[in-house]
Structures are given as C-alpha cells and as structure tokens.
Amino acid sequence: MNLTLKVWRQKNASDKGRMETYQLSDVSEHMSFLEMLDVLNEQLINEGKEPVAFDHDCREGICGMCSLQINGEPHGPDRGVTTCQLHMRMFKDGDTIVIEPFRAKAFPVIKDLVVDRSSFDRIQHAGGFISVNTSGNTQDANAIPVEKDKADKAFDAATCIGCGACVAACKNASAMLFVSAKVSQFALLPQGKIEAKDRVLNMVHQMDLEGFGNCSNTGACEVECPKGISLENIARMNREYLKASIVKEK
Amino acid sequence: MSVLDSRIPAGPIKDKWTNHKNKINVVNPANKRLIDVIVVGTGLAGGSAAASLAELGYKVKAFAFQDSPRRAHSIAAQGGINAAKNYQNDGDSVYRLFYDTVKGGDYRAREANVYRLAEVSANIIDQCVAQGVPFARDYGGLLDNRSFGGVLVSRTFYAKGQTGQQLLLGAYSAMNRQIGKGKIQMYNRHEMLDLVIVNGKARGVIVRNLVTGAIERHSAHAVVLATGGYGNVFFLSTNAMGSNVTAAWRAHRRGAFFANPCYTQIHPTCIPRSGDYQSKLTLMSESLRNDGRIWVPKKMEDVEKIRSGAIKPKDLKEEDRDYYLERRYPAFGNLVPRDVASRAAKERCDAGFGVNQTGEAVFLDFASAIQRYGKEKANVLGEHNATPDRITALGKGVIEDKYGNLFQMYQKITDDNPYETPMKIYPAVHYTMGGLWVDYNLMTTIPGCYAAGEANFSDHGANRLGASALMQGLADGYFVLPYTIGDYLADEIRTGPISTDSPEFDEAEKAVTDRLTQLMNIQGSQSVDSFHKRLGKVMWDKVGMSRNAKGLEEAIVEIQQIKDEFWKDVKIPGSMDEYNPELEKAGRVADFLELGILFAKDALHRNESCGGHFREESVEESGEQQGEAKRDDVNFKYVAAWEWTGNPADSNLHKEELEFNDIELKQRSYK
Numbered sequence: 001m002n003l004t005l006k007v008w009r010q011k012n013a014s015d016k017g018r019m020e021t022y023q024l025s026d027v028s029e030h031m032s033f034l035e036m037l038d039v040l041n042e043q044l045i046n047e048g049k050e051p052v053a054f055d056h057d058c059r060e061g062i063c064g065m066c067s068l069q070i071n072g073e074p075h076g077p078d079r080g081v082t083t084c085q086l087h088m089r090m091f092k093d094g095d096t097i098v099i100e101p102f103r104a105k106a107f108p109v110i111k112d113l114v115v116d117r118s119s120f121d122r123i124q125h126a127g128g129f130i131s132v133n134t135s136g137n138t139q140d141a142n143a144i145p146v147e148k149d150k151a152d153k154a155f156d157a158a159t160c161i162g163c164g165a166c167v168a169a170c171k172n173a174s175a176m177l178f179v180s181a182k183v184s185q186f187a188l189l190p191q192g193k194i195e196a197k198d199r200v201l202n203m204v205h206q207m208d209l210e211g212f213g214n215c216s217n218t219g220a221c222e223v224e225c226p227k228g229i230s231l232e233n234i235a236r237m238n239r240e241y242l243k244a245s246i247v248k249e250k
Numbered sequence: 251m252s253v254l255d256s257r258i259p260a261g262p263i264k265d266k267w268t269n270h271k272n273k274i275n276v277v278n279p280a281n282k283r284l285i286d287v288i289v290v291g292t293g294l295a296g297g298s299a300a301a302s303l304a305e306l307g308y309k310v311k312a313f314a315f316q317d318s319p320r321r322a323h324s325i326a327a328q329g330g331i332n333a334a335k336n337y338q339n340d341g342d343s344v345y346r347l348f349y350d351t352v353k354g355g356d357y358r359a360r361e362a363n364v365y366r367l368a369e370v371s372a373n374i375i376d377q378c379v380a381q382g383v384p385f386a387r388d389y390g391g392l393l394d395n396r397s398f399g400g401v402l403v404s405r406t407f408y409a410k411g412q413t414g415q416q417l418l419l420g421a422y423s424a425m426n427r428q429i430g431k432g433k434i435q436m437y438n439r440h441e442m443l444d445l446v447i448v449n450g451k452a453r454g455v456i457v458r459n460l461v462t463g464a465i466e467r468h469s470a471h472a473v474v475l476a477t478g479g480y481g482n483v484f485f486l487s488t489n490a491m492g493s494n495v496t497a498a499w500r501a502h503r504r505g506a507f508f509a510n511p512c513y514t515q516i517h518p519t520c521i522p523r524s525g526d527y528q529s530k531l532t533l534m535s536e537s538l539r540n541d542g543r544i545w546v547p548k549k550m551e552d553v554e555k556i557r558s559g560a561i562k563p564k565d566l567k568e569e570d571r572d573y574y575l576e577r578r579y580p581a582f583g584n585l586v587p588r589d590v591a592s593r594a595a596k597e598r599c600d601a602g603f604g605v606n607q608t609g610e611a612v613f614l615d616f617a618s619a620i621q622r623y624g625k626e627k628a629n630v631l632g633e634h635n636a637t638p639d640r641i642t643a644l645g646k647g648v649i650e651d652k653y654g655n656l657f658q659m660y661q662k663i664t665d666d667n668p669y670e671t672p673m674k675i676y677p678a679v680h681y682t683m684g685g686l687w688v689d690y691n692l693m694t695t696i697p698g699c700y701a702a703g704e705a706n707f708s709d710h711g712a713n714r715l716g717a718s719a720l721m722q723g724l725a726d727g728y729f730v731l732p733y734t735i736g737d738y739l740a741d742e743i744r745t746g747p748i749s750t751d752s753p754e755f756d757e758a759e760k761a762v763t764d765r766l767t768q769l770m771n772i773q774g775s776q777s778v779d780s781f782h783k784r785l786g787k788v789m790w791d792k793v794g795m796s797r798n799a800k801g802l803e804e805a806i807v808e809i810q811q812i813k814d815e816f817w818k819d820v821k822i823p824g825s826m827d828e829y830n831p832e833l834e835k836a837g838r839v840a841d842f843l844e845l846g847i848l849f850a851k852d853a854l855h856r857n858e859s860c861g862g863h864f865r866e867e868s869v870e871e872s873g874e875q876q877g878e879a880k881r882d883d884v885n886f887k888y889v890a891a892w893e894w895t896g897n898p899a900d901s902n903l904h905k906e907e908l909e910f911n912d913i914e915l916k917q918r919s920y921k
C-alpha cells in the first residue's frame with residue numbers, strides 16, 4: 001500500500017519542531033509499524049536526509065521502550081498492543097498517518113519522536129521496591145502462601161511496562177495509572193506490607209514533583225494502555241493513600 | 251597472561267563453593283565505601299549485581315544504553331526460571347539439576363560452575379519472592395511449576411509468559427532502592443565503548459552519552475561486564491534490537507579471551523519469517539511444548555493442500571500427521587532439548603514438508619491439550635455430562651490461563667487464532683553460550699574485569715536448556731559476584747580513588763574518538779542496516795543451524811569482504827555530538843563484523859558436533875543414534891578461548907581442558 005506520513009521532526013530539546021510529510025510506497029500489511037518506519041528511514045538515508053529517531057528495543061511488546069502517538073492515539077489505533085506490535089494491516093492504501101512523540105511536560109522531547117521518560121524511574125526510586133536484602137538468606141518462598149486470586153491480581157498490576165501511554169493519553173498528563181500499578185502489586189502481596197504507607201506517600205509525592213497532572217477519572221489511560229492495566233488500581237492506590245495519610249499525619 | 255587458570259577450588263564438588271566462600275578474602279565494610287565498582291549492563295545479571303554490590307557497601311556506577319534499567323533485554327524472557335526446590339516431590343535435587351545442565355550442555359560446560367549454579371538456584375526463588383515477584387501460584391497459595399525441554403521434572407518457576415519481565419522488575423526494584431539511597435549512580439542512555447587498563451588491571455571505561463554524544467571517562471577498582479549476548483550477529487534473531495557484542499568485544503581487544511564464540515542456541519519455537527523487511531524474529535516460549543504437539547503432514551500431497559489452503563490443518567486426519575518428535579524421541583517427545591527439536595524441524599522442512607509458503611514452518615498444535623484440560627476441568631466442576639462444545643470452551647480457558655499472553659502475541663503478529671488452528675513455528679537464533687572467558691570467580695583474563703550473565707561463557711556448555719539463562723544471570727549477580735569480587739578488591743583498599751587523568755585514559759578516549767570520527771568521515775553510499783543484513787545472511791546460511799568446513803571457510807572470506815566494504819562505504823547521517831542512532835548501530839555492526847570472523851573460525855576448528863554446534867562432518871553413522879550429532883571427547887573436550895592478535899582471523903587459540911569427575915561422559919540420548 002501507499003501511505004502519506006506526517007512526522008514530527010525536532011532536532012533536539014531546544015528546537016521548536018515541526019511536522020514533515022513523506023510519501024512511502026510498497027508497504028506490506030504484514031509489516032509492523034516500526035518496520036514500516038525502518039523502511040522510511042532506509043529511504044531517507046538513501047536520499048541523503050536524516051532518518052527519523054524513535055525509541056525501540058525488544059520489538060515484542062514487553063520492554064516498554066517504543067512510544068509514538070499515531071493519529072492522535074498512543075501506540076496507534078489497535079487495542080492492547082504497543083507500537084512495535086501494531087501491524088500495518090490496521091491501515092489502508094492511501095491513508096495519511098500522523099506520527100508524533102508522546103506529549104507531556106514530564107516527558108521532554110530528546111529528538112524527533114524520542115522522549116525522556118526518566119521521571120518514571122525517579123518515582124520508582126522513591127518507593128517502588130520492597131526493602132529486602134539481596135543476601136539470599138530470606139525465608140523459604142513457600143513459607144507464606146499467597147491466595148491465587150491475589151497473586152493473579154498482583155501479577156496483572158505488575159505487567160505494566162512503563163511505556164507512558166497512559167500519560168500521553170490523559171488530558172491532564174497524569175501518571176496515576178502507572179504509579180497505581182506498582183502500588184497495587186505490592187499492596188496485594190503479603191511481602192512488603194510494613195512499608196506500604198511510606199511507599200504510597202513517597203511515590204505520590206515524587207509523581208507530583210515530576211510535573212504530572214492530576215487524575216480526573218476520565219479513563220483514557222485504561223483505554224490506551226497496551227497491557228490492560230485497570231482503573232481498579234487507581235482506586236486501590238487512592239485507598240492506600242488515604243489510609244496512609246490518616247495514619248501518618250500526626 | 252596466556253595461561254588459563256580457572257581457579258576451581260579443590261575438594262569434593264558439593265563442598266567447593268562453601269569452602270571457597272569460607273576462604274575467600276572479604277573486605278571490611280568500612281573499606282567498601284572507599285571502593286568503586288562499575289557495572290555495565292542492567293539486565294538480570296547486571297541489575298542484580300549492581301544492587302547486591304551497592305548493598306554490600308561498594309560505590310557502584312551502573313550503565314545501560316536503554317533509557318531505563320527496566321528495559322534491558324532480560325525483560326523479554328518468557329518461559330521461566332529453574333530451581334532445584336523439589337516442591338513437586340518428583341525427585342528433583344541439586345544433583346539432578348546439575349546433571350541435567352551438564353548433559354544438556356553436551357559436556358562442554360565447567361562442572362564446578364554448574365554445580366554452584368544448581369546449589370544457589372533455590373535461593374534465587376526465595377530472594378525474588380521476598381522482593382515481591384508475583385510467580386504463578388496454585389489454589390493452595392503455593393508456587394506453581396512447569397517443565398521445560400530436556401528435563402523430566404517440573405522445576406521451572408514462572409509468571410505466565412512474562413517471567414523475565416517480573417524477575418527484571420525485581421532486580422530493578424532492588425536497584426531502585428539503592429539508587430534512591432545514592433549508593434548506585436545510574437547512567438541511562440550511555441554506551442560503553444572501551445575498557446581502560448592501567449598497570450594490567452581494568453580501571454575504568456570510556457562511555458558515550460547517547461543523548462549528547464559526549465565522551466566520558468569513568469574509573470573504578472573493578473569493572474563488571476553484564477552486557478548480554480551477541481545473537482544479533484545474525485541480524486535476525488529473537489534478541490532485542492540493541493543487543494550487541496560491543497562491550498565484550500572491546501574488552502576482548504584489550505586482552506580478555508573470548509570463549510566458544512560459535513556456540514549458538516537456535517530456539518525451535520519462533521514465529522517464522524515473513525518477508526525481507528523483517529527486523530527481528532519473535533519467540534514463542536518453549537513452555538508451549540509442554541502442551542503443544544509438533545507435527546507436519548506425512549504425505550507431500552497434504553503439505554501442498556495445506557499450503558494452498560485447500561484443506562485446513564485441523565481437518566487433516568490424525569493418521570496422516572507425522573508427530574516427528576514423538577516418533578523419533580519417544581522418551582522425551584515434544585520436550586527434547588532445543589538443539590534436537592530445531593534440527594528435527596529443519597530436517598523435515600529440508601525434506602519438503604514445511605507447511606507455509608516459504609517452506610520453513612511446522613505446526614505446534616494445542617487441540618488435544620484443549621480437549622484433555624477441558625475434560626479435567628469439567629470433572630472438577632462436577633459437569634460429568636458436559637457437551638463437546640462445553641469441554642472445548644473449558645479447555646480453551648485453561649490454555650488461556652497458562653499461555654494467554656503468548657497466544658495473544660501470536661495472533662497480533664500473524665493474524666491467526668491459535669485457539670482455533672495450530673501455530674506455525676520455525677527455529678531462530680536465540681541465545682549465545684559463548685562469551686568472555688571467566689574463571690570460577692567470574693573474572694576474565696584481564697585482572698579486575700569480570701563478566702556475568704549471558705556475556706560470559708561459563709555455565710551452559712554447547713547448549714543451554716530452557717529456563718537456565720535467567721537462573722544463571724541472577725545467580726551470578728545476586729550470589730556469586732558479591733562474594734568473588736571481594737577476593738580481588740580486598741587488595742585494593744589502599745589504592746585510593748582512581749584518577750581518570752592518566753595516559754591510559756587519554757589513550758582509550760582518543761581511540762574511541764578516532765574510531766567514531768573515522769566512521770563519520772566515511773560518508774559512503776550504503777546504510778548500516780544493509781551491511782548488517784548481509785553479514786546476517788552469511789552467518790545464517792553458512793554458520794547457522796548446521797555447518798561444514800567448506801561453508802565456514804567461505805564465510806570467513808565473505809565476512810572479511812563485507813567488513814572491508816563497510817569501512818569504505820558505510821553512510822552515517824548526522825553528526826557525532828548529538829543523539830545519533832545510526833552511529834550507535836554502525837559501531838555495533840563494525841564489532842559484529844569482527845566477531846563474525848572469529849565465530850566462523852571457532853566453528854571451523856571444532857570438528858565435532860556438540861549441542862547447538864552441528865558439524866555436518868560429525869554425525870553418528872550407525873546404531874540407535876544414527877543421524878544424531880556426534881561429539882568427539884578425545885579431541886575436543888575443552889573450552890576454546892581466543893586471544894586477540896590484531897586480526898580476528900589470526901586469533902590465538904588457548905584451551906581449557908574440561909574435567910568431568912562427577913558426571914560420566916555419555917552420548918546424549920533423548921530417545
């Protein structure tokens with residue numbers, strides 16, 4: 001198929017950036033979206049132009065590195081997939097596709113479609129862990145049974161890949177879904193309960209410092225999340241936060 | 251430095267590690283604060299090492315080329331991690347895990363290392379559970395297990411098909427705790443481009459800040475390379491796009507020996523290739539072979555009907571199907587090790603029975619598992635008269651619980667629904683068992699330079715069983731290095747901080763800058779990827795699933811030609827002092843081109859078949875094992891460790907003879 005691509009080009013963080021238009025022909029419907037961009041880049045290099053920079057690594061939907069706002073949606077039109085898993089069969093011959101970086105104050109653009117998501121890391125530094133020594137002298141793993149239902153729910157929350165689509169989808173650029181996923185994983189497990197209060201308070205505090213907006217319960221994050229992280233987690237985080245604030249503030 | 255001292259502790263195998271730990275030097279906690287350690291790579295091996303070393307009190311600097319430690323390639327591991335816990339009471343033990351791993355590696359691994367790996371494996375699970383890793387649980391709340399290829403017990407712990415992700419997030423969280431405390435300084439989007447050696451010891455690294463292009467110097471008392479494997483030398487592989495050999499190769503060029511480069515694992519269950527634009531191959535976890543049955547049609551005419559769509563695979567009668575693994579290997583069936591399963595698939599496809607357009611695919615079928623589980627589930631629910639539809643629906647539910655995300659992934663990529671029709675799979679390059687040569691302490695031949703995880707060579711021999719790379723990465727990082735590095739660092743407490751202002755750092759920085767300038771100045775006409783693809787094609791055609799002397803000799807010449815052309819004609823847009831992904835790729839491909847030559851040379855010299863290395867000249871000619879790979883213990887029972895001499899084709903071979911005192915060398919039979 002033949003496509004018209006409108007791509008955001010921005011040399012670096014201080015450049016203003018602009019959209020540019022490229023024509024691409026002979027795109028196979030079996031290609032992934034990123035393979036389509038590879039082909040575009042090969043074409044640009046051959047024409048003596050600079051290729052489009054975009055983030056990617058695993059190309060199988062798990063590392064969370066790829067991003068891209070495609071036709072106004074993070075990770076594009078398909079549901080439950082990352083950009084690297086999006087296939088060109090979702091598009092039609094003659095389509096115009098608009099490709100932009102994830103937009104949020106807390107995700108500054110590095111170049112073209114590449115953004116800096118290290119704010120997510122800093123939120124994790126603030127409490128996204130259980131304080132256990134890495135000594136190997138912990139108790140036997142089966143010493144504390146975990147209800148299957150809870151273990152499964154903790155797992156579901158833990159599948160967040162930290163891609164940032166939830167932030168890009170949100171009109172307030174809120175990071176609530178991402179943060180709540182980690183808080184929920186630990187809240188549902190018997191391990192790490194002792195520091196639950198500090199964890200949620202610290203992580204939320206850091207989230208605010210990073211410049212993410214507030215959650216106004218629109219739910220766009222859940223819709224665009226490639227891993228189906230549910231809004232239930234935000235509710236759970238709010239409960240954890242409330243509990244912690246009441247007990248902590250004295 | 252040409253002597254290979256493996257430093258294997260004396261004494262009975264089961265006491266070696268304990269004795270070693272008791273005797274090894276330890277650094278006083280107050281002194282640890284004065285010692286810097288650099289960890290390059292934050293996958294399972296590097297992440298767990300960085301966290302553990304920081305926790306012990308060392309000052310750690312960690313580097314990764316991704317934007318966050320959480321994105322290291324380890325995140326993609328699907329199937330699971332082994333541990334000798336014997337929770338299933340099916341006879342597992344440290345010895346059995348040790349035995350399976352040595353046998354699985356075709357007796358080309360170091361016994362002492364493998365035993366230690368089996369010994370610490372149980373601790374890994376305890377550690378991860380304490381960190382909040384949500385492993386699969388059964389209804390009693392206890393940890394669940396499954397089995398993997400090459401093994402007859404259920405010792406694999408898993409978190410659906412995302413075990414690597416959960417384990418890496420565990421290591422990442424342990425790192426975060428230390429980063430938050432300021433004990434680890436994390437450098438994301440930084441790539442190590444050289445190792446700095448001062449007075450014969452590894453003392454630092456030269457890195458490039460990938461965002462600004464700035465070249466930086468970082469010093470330390472020891473350097474740990476945990477930079478993963480080099481399967482991307484084949485261009486198409488299941489590895490993440492950024493996986494590369496650069497850090498290991500740069501260390502190799504500075505004097506670290508490179509061991510067994512030709513040992514490559516070809517994974518039998520990947521999604522087949524579909525076209526020339528393809529950038530990578532996607533793995534379908536081997537755990538699928540627990541429930542999936544592999545087959546091709548028995549008759550050529552059925553193959554053609556299936557290819558043309560005249561019949562649907564599920565409509566082919568049972569008696570017209572060739573379940574070739576069950577036929578050839580009755581004891582292990584679909585669970586034979588990966589090299590065996592891969593070669594058997596290639597054999598059927600080469601014979602013309604491939605079931606897709608390219609002729610490079612076999613079926614992986616879940617229909618009978620769906621029925622079996624459906625009936626079981628109906629019984630559990632007390633539905634003893636369930637209709638066939640109900641049984642199928644229940645069975646699909648069970649399969650979804652076990653493999654749901656893999657099935658979803660398959661469907662997204664291929665547009666086929668694997669609940670309704672069998673998956674199509676074909677082998678692909680997956681893992682490299684070769685890597686930097688290390689001694690028992692995980693130290694390379696450069697004092698103070700360590701290698702951990704997939705970047706080293708030590709534990710897997712010529713083949714790697716499923717679920718054992720994750721185990722090794724975490725064992726190295728959490729439980730081995732934190733001890734063994736102390737042995738070296740104990741002598742460093744009086745060294746004091748290491749200045750980056752020295753002729754050695756000047757020289758290394760200049761070498762890096764010169765090389766980058768040289769690459770940028772070529773301004774040729776062909777893209778980096780075009781060279782990488784050509785290299786990959788030679789590697790796959792001549793150094794791939796089966797190899798012969800003629801092909802390998804040709805490969806060496808051809809790669810040399812591609813390499814020469816690369817340095818004359820590669821085209822890299824942009825500049826050096828900015829974010830420039832094409833320049834990053836160019837540096838990596840340049841190193842892959844050198845490695846490719848050594849790789850083929852190693853495969854050529856090893857005139858035996860072992861594990862994933864199949865030499866067409868070395869096959870059993872008669873008897874029960876006819877047609878299977880033939881090992882040659884008399885001539886090749888050693889680790890091949892190559893020393894850089896300035897040209898990969900002229901590298902010097904050093905041999906570490908392997909001793910097997912606790913396991914008898916036998917023909918590896920899975921019949």
Ligand SMILES: Cc1cc2nc3c(=O)[nH]c(=O)nc-3n(C[C@H](O)[C@H](O)[C@H](O)COP(=O)(O)OP(=O)(O)OC[C@H]3O[C@@H](n4cnc5c(N)ncnc54)[C@H](O)[C@@H]3O)c2cc1C
Pocket residue numbers: 290291292293294295296313314315316319322323324325326327328329330331413414440441442443476477478479488489490493494496497533680681702703704705716717718719720721723
């Ligand atoms: C699809 C897939 C599925 C798998 N499934 C399983 C499984 O089920 N069970 C199992 O046991 N194994 C599995 N494996 C194998 C296993 O995942 C890997 O062997 C293992 O994760 C490697 O870990 P590592 O820490 O050694 O390296 P990696 O995780 O590859 O980490 C490498 C690190 O080094 C960094 N790095 C590399 N070069 C540089 C440089 N020059 N400068 C700075 N940083 C650098 C990277 O940024 C990264 O942080 C699978 C592999 C694949 C590809």
Ligand code: SF4
Pocket residue numbers: 159160161162163164165166167177178181221224225226227228229
């Ligand atoms: S919650 Fe979903 S959208 Fe947000 S970072 Fe995690 S995986 Fe991405």
Ligand code: FES
Pocket residue numbers: 055056057058059060061062063064065066082083084085
């Ligand atoms: S590239 Fe890893 S999730 Fe898309």
